[in-house]
Amino acid sequence: MRAIKAYRKSSSFVVSFVFTSLLMFGVGFNSYTLSVANDDLLIRETEAAIQADIGGFRSLYNTAGRKAVIQAVEDRLQSYSNDFLYFLKDSDANYISGNLASWPEDNVDFVKNGLLEIRVELREEYRSEQSSTTRAVAMVMEFSNKDTLLVARNVQDIEFAVALAQTSSWVMIAILCIVAIGSLGVAYYVVTRINKISDTADAIISTGDLSDRLHVDSSWDDLSKLTLVLNQLLDKIEQSVHAISLVSDNIAHDLRTPLTRLQSHIEVINDDEEKQQLRKECDNLLGIFNSLLRISDIENTSKRAGFALISLTDVANDAVDLYLPIAESKQIEVHSIIEDQTPILENFYGDKNLLFQAFANVLDNAIKFTPEHGKIEIHLTSHNKQIVFSVNDTGSGVNAQSIDKLTRRFFREEKSRTTVGNGLGLSLVSAIIALHDGDLIFEKSHIPSTTKEVGGGLCCKMIFSVA
Template identity: 30%
Template sequence: MASFRHSVVFRMAVGYGLLLLLSVALISTVFYVGTAGLISRNIDAQLTATSRRLIDIRHQAGQPALEHEIHTLLTDDRDVDTEIYLLVDPQGRKIIGNLTAWPGLSGHSNELLKQPVKRLGRDSVSRLLIYRFPDGSTLVVGRDMRDQRELERMSVTALSLGGLLALVLAALGAWLFRRQLKRQLNAIHLTTTEISAGNLDKRIDVGRSRDEFAMVAHDVNVMLDEIERLMETARDVSNAIAHDLRTPLSRIRGNLEEALSLPSNAERLPVSAQYAIDEIDAVTTVLDKLLQIAEAESGVRRQHFASMPLGEVITDIVELYQPAAENQGQTMALAIETTAHASIDRDLIAGVMANLLDNALKYAGHGTQVTVRVTAEPESLCLVVEDNGPGIPPKLIGRATERFFRVDASRHLRGNGLGLSIVAAVVALHRGRMALEDAQPGLRVSIRLPRD
């Protein structure tokens, strides 16, 4: 029960119910005060109009005419249960009227007051308007408030019943509100519980709903898809690291064992040592590339950025790789179509270009052409490296930037699958965008960097 009271669902349901009750109470109060006030104002207006008419009769036709008018009013069978008329002489004796006792008529002339009197022998709390004539006589026009009190009582009763009904409806609405929230929150809770237990393919059933909970469920499902993808990538990376480190270490160990087992150890050891150093350097290269990716993703290199023409950096790297391309029977074409500047880290961009050209020369094959272009767009500079080799199968292009991913799943070819991962990390550090496309044939890598 304590946990139920402290739950968000309970607090929201109670808040909804209290808000509904407060709204009903406020509306009822306004209705009651407005109704009672309107009745009181109407009564006062009627009393004032009647008193003025009788006063005018006295002034125009004299005392007998006033008495005759009061007698007519008392015998016309209208408002017989509520009307009050009284004419008193200067000595306080009743001349005509339907009051049998009127204690304390001490109000000022033309003053409206609420006072207990006896009307036709019965106690009555009445609304009275008193007028005193210059000769000392007093005219009292009033109304018994019994019907108004009865109407007010009926209004209070009706409003109380309405309030009780509103309370029941508020409780029902709060229960339905809590039930709806609880149902949708339970769906999320059950899914996250199963995921915590290791069932990573579980997803929240969104259904056809388009409310806020459906939006949250959709976002959670997208997040879970991404988590599952990252975990799958982490497993692949772990397997790749284990393979790429175990293989050279196994070769090093085997080579050293072979050197120790030969009779002429002194002659074999330098060769074996050099082989071990080369293999260790290869392992170190893998670790350096991983550190380079981590450094780029952390953003610590942004202090080395400077404004410079992108075309000049690309030209230097292409000229450096031109002899290697010719040695492999490949053609390398360069087109620099802009001299616009970009805020870049020269070394990192040079590394990006080197990785792309390494991949092109390694995988495109003999007799292929590698094209490099730098063009200007309204808000960015575009670097394109394209070859007409075998490329990457379209279904695998989306995974090409994953760490240690290689199209050669058997991993027989030299390489470690980190080149495009480094490129993607450096492009992200420069707040740019990279796209891999099937050039049909070959692979097209497009990089867009913000213009300075």
Template identity: 35%
Template sequence: MILSKIFSSFTFRFMSGYVAGLSITVFLVLAAIYTLISRDYFTQVHNTIQQELDALTETYQEGGASAVEKFVDVHAGPDRLIRFFFLVVDENYEPIAGNLDRWPDPKQYRDGWLGFDLKLLSGEWDEVGTEFVARSRTLPTGETVMVARHYADVINSAKLVSGALTRSLVATIILGIIGGAIVAGRLVRRIDDMNQSLNRIMSGDLTERVELHDSHGDFRRMAVNLNKMLDKIEQLMLGMRQVSDNIAHDLRTPLTRLRNKLSDLQQSSNEPEKVQALIDEADGLLATFSALLRIAQVESGNPRSGFTEIDIKTILLDVIELYEPLALEKEQQVETDLATVPATRGDKNLLFQAIANLVDNAIKYTPDGGRVMVRLWAQQNQIVIEVSDSGPGVSPAEREKVLQRFYRVEASRSQQPGNGLGLSLVNAVVKLHGGSVQLADNFPGLRVSLRMPVQ
């Protein structure tokens, strides 16, 4: 898993591209070095053969064959690092002097260079061959002198240089990939830590902060700035919630007194219907403030302390039993598909209220004679609760917005009473349990899925 993250990370791809570019650069540099070394080496070969040829020519012209034999003894001895071979022949290419016993069958190359293959013994047991490079010169008297050099040392030197350069290139690529993987692995771990912190923050824990690593650098500065931004967001969110919560708390008491006085007034009023309408309005306002305070209670403090082991299936059956009479009044069909799921930990009352809100909305927005479906199943260590209806549904553009406080779909404002807090409470409760809310089309209608991990 970690390897797939490393290899798919931007850092590894960047390092791979960097290593590829570096490898190409190293290859070009090594190729240039090889070219320069080869040119210098072949220049040295050319110069040494040319010098030996000039010396052999001068020796033969001054002292004849006997001088050549002495020259060969000195210049072709076993103590020489470079193995030279000498030959002087007459007009018919018959040997006159030298340490080659015959004139080879050479190939002619540019600038008077000769090449031939010949296996010979330079000593009693010292076999040399078979590749030689040579130069020759025809004297005014008709003789031809030739100096040959064993070519194996040239080839071996070229192979040695090219092998060293090739190994250097391979080492650069391998070390670059390993270094890129190590750097990418460290960055992936840091980014994973930051993502985990950000996921907990997005789940509602505004007290979470990005961990500051010991090292100094860009990541630390970014983490510091993120934490400063989160501090500011937390202050703004707490301030906004505090204002709404204070308003709800402060107004609920006078509204309760107003509602009680209206109830007393209704008994002595000549128009009890009008007073009842006022009481209903007061009840709606009280329900709104109660929902606001309930959401504030869920989103703040430490409500997880009340978690106990619960059976989701039992909660669903209780909710369905509660709302079946309401569905029968509208001649709606409530269908269930409840699988047995693992027991989990949670707040039974909060989950009951959240699921009740979903079933209530489904029945409320489904037309008479419609269909409501409640499903429950377990999937990959998750519990999935799904409530679907055959009502008007919610457009894709508004599915995220309906989870916000007080947001209501425009078409539903005149059709059904409400305050736009039902799904907000559902979202807060599910997030408290580490889950998520997903809205989708039911063709027709809306399908709401609650996904919570088994805790």
């Protein structure tokens, strides 16, 4: 079972999607900045500033005359930096005022709407330490007395700022895209690793193989550290389970011999009734120990020496034939529907004796807990490379809370305590089915119960998948 079935439903994806959306918003904003921070915008802003300046000088000349214009130019040169450039000359081209060294004659290019792109040199008193030559955009205005004023704006600093903004925007876009892709990649990595951990854990639970471990392919991330801790936990669990199994196996081995000797001593007792009771108790104890050792042998060694191509149809029919007289003695109605002449059933790879024992144990349970005049239905079917052996009964069944406990060793419900048995039959069935890579499922029977017991009948299904 995968922890996260759909990547888009994971919390990692949701978080990465939110961050990616915010980052994409940042990319869009920077893209907009790039689109507006261009040469056209520079020209428009410069043109508007120059025209506003020229408009002010024209109004000043019309109202106060030439001296006012000269004074205004001088005042601006004192208060402004070298962003605005001026050159005022008379009709004879003589210098009157301004911070330009000369009237531009060369390196003049027409831009648009009367704008000129010029390269000029500043007067000595206005030169900076970096350079005396600057590039500017200018417009020319002529007054009524033939004086001519050139108003220009230095665009080098503005162009540098625009270029810096564009470069910063491109860098920011690249960083945001990398972060967005990285966040999605991290989310995908986290989901993939979690699913790997979940799949391995599910396989351990399904197979009961506590020797399996979670794969660790790195050591730098937190999930790898979590995997290492989980592997250590599995080591502890495996050691504990093995110790418990070893204790029970040792007990079974150690007590079986004295019980056998006890059986031989019972034979010399003269009281037949007492002898029969003691022999029955010894047989029951020996049966428990033999069952425990058998389960341990199947679970721990997973022996497949007896595996061969067998007919499941024959195995099921033999089990039904064995228990049919017992069912008839309790007047239990048995309906058996077993497929035959099916290749998947006639060529099943497994241990015939173990499977017969599993089928027999389930049938024995069904007959044991089904009252007189009850019903039992037995089905052996195959479909899409899957084999199902099911037994439905109208017995007392079990409570819903106890279904998951049925395969535990020695587990018996309180209402079943008076019934003959030791609580190991279904544990042995579970071990046999696990050895054949199958699944053992318990659910409520579909046959209406003929008793007033709580829980209704029980359905036991053995499911085998054939490759």
